[in-house]
Amino acid sequence: MVQQLENVYSRERLFHVGSTCTSQLLCTETLNRCRYLGLVNKKTHRGLNGGKNFKHCVPKPPPSTTNHTTTCIHTGHPGAAGRSVPTTTIKVGMLNVQSVSPKTVDVYDCVTDHQFDLFFMTETWLKEKGDEVAITELTPPGYTFLHVPRTTGRGGGIGVLFRSHLRVKLEESDGPFRRNKTSNALFHEEFEMLATGISMSKDYILILGDFNFHYDNQNDADTKRLVQLFDTLDFCQLIHAPTHNRGHTLDWVVTRLPSGDFIKSTSVDDFQISDHFLSRSALISAVHHVPGKRSYVGTLEA
16 A cells, blocks of 8 residues: 555555556656656566557656666657657767878777767878778777768868768768869859758758858858858758867758757867867667658768
8 A cells, every 4th residue: 555645545556557547547646656666667568569558648757867878759750640769869970180091099099989870070181092001990890981082182081980780871072172173152052952952851961071161250151151051941050169279160060950850969079180179969860760761971071
């Protein structure tokens, strides 16, 4: 028997806690006590549909004070109404490394220390052939490295280290640098075509890169043009802190609105291996994807 409460419940009645709709059986005070003891969250169903009816009838428990890497959210996807989808956090890093070959140990340590699931690099300066040793040195066990080198001249190039069980889709765009003979106007034209095409997808979208435009200066003509494009496509840029040692925000993280459905947090750290800072993002990824939905991650160097 449960005593010292406004109501008294029999053993038989409490026996059904967790297997029927408890909000119809218990008063609020008793229900909160049962939640504290872990009784309400107990699942008694088994098999592929186990716990489905239970999840629908039990009210949402109060927020926990303990940090968990796994939670449940409402996806909002077509056909998913009324369901909770298990999710996990994917850690993403981005850095303009300014030549990765002499910094392979630093990159290796950065990925393993922060436990990044994906680590994007711009300005890798890697060549199509001849840098196999450097690639081996920077790749931790359980990771895969993909890169797109600049085919002419020195510098440039993008790369991504990612856990081998993940799927990654790379998109490449030359940036507005004189050395690759791409003007700002041509970059805008190409990027607008690419971004417009991506926006038509129903997938989650993440665009990362050193855009080399000052997001901190909203009066800059190039920045203003990109911001207007993002507004038109319902995109948003999430990095507002300086990402360069001269105080400008050059490295951007762009996603679709509302960003909270996909990105939990972003931050910037001075990693001190180049004049750019390390950008970190925490993504929300569904463990069991809704049919017809796939999560892609794209990287762009500008």
